[in-house]
Amino acid sequence: MxxxxxxxxxxxxxxxxxxxxxxxxxxxxxxxxxxxxxxxxxxxxxxxxxxxxxxxxxxxxxxxxxxxxxxxxxxxxxxxxxxxxxxxxAPKAVRCSRCRAEGAAPLLRPAWWQRLYYAGTVLHKCTQCGTEFPV
CATH class of the missing domain: 3.30.70.1530 (Hypothetical protein rpa1041)
Known part of the structure; x- marks a missing residue:
């Protein structure tokens, strides 16, 4: 019981x-x-x-x-x-993977190898530290 x-x-x-x-x-x-x-x-x-x-x-x-x-x-x-x-x-703010700052913008012209390597993602570039990272 x-x-x-x-x-x-x-x-x-x-x-x-x-x-x-x-x-x-x-x-x-x-x-x-x-x-x-x-x-x-x-x-x-x-x-x-x-x-x-x-x-x-x-x-x-x-x-x-x-x-x-x-x-x-x-x-x-x-x-x-x-x-x-x-x-x-609501869309989430994109943060830099290195310095965690908001406001990273999409990379307008990635190199050919970046387009190939990061296919299916969008590369962003941090405005503060300059790091390029995929999202």
Whole structure:
């Protein structure tokens, strides 16, 4: 027989999430799912993190994560989720790999060997230290 605390936790979980759940966000990385979960927790919205997407090998879990919330909590979570999605969709600033300064610009005319060696990437040049690096 399981300990009383375990059965009480199971009862709370099944009772708390027995209502219809709706996805608040899908196809998140693990770090994004944890960050959004914490933001929703601060907004006093209960959320459930679950794997989703295509299976990974060899274990079969989803490659991505989704956050599920109760339908009643959707209005409370809407502002938090929308702000998170805007932040997630915003392009990340390119930082120099050497001095970590922002504002590196794409290299306009890379040498032929750089085009060959760095095929599929864009070379950037730092405005502060002059380092060339692929992104």
């Amino acid at each position: 399981p300990p009383a605390s375990l059965s009480m936790t199971f009862f709370y979980f099944t009772h708390r999430f027995s209502h219809m759940l709706t996805p608040a966000a899908q196809f998140l990385t693990y770090a994004e799912a944890v960050a959004l979960y914490q933001q929703l927790k601060e907004a006093e919205v209960d959320a459930l993190v679950k794997t989703c997407g295509p299976p990974s090998f060899p274990f079969g879990d989803g490659l991505f994560y989704q956050l599920l919330i109760e339908e009643a909590d959707v209005p409370l979570a809407r502002e938090t989720v929308e702000a998170f999605e805007l932040q997630r969709a």
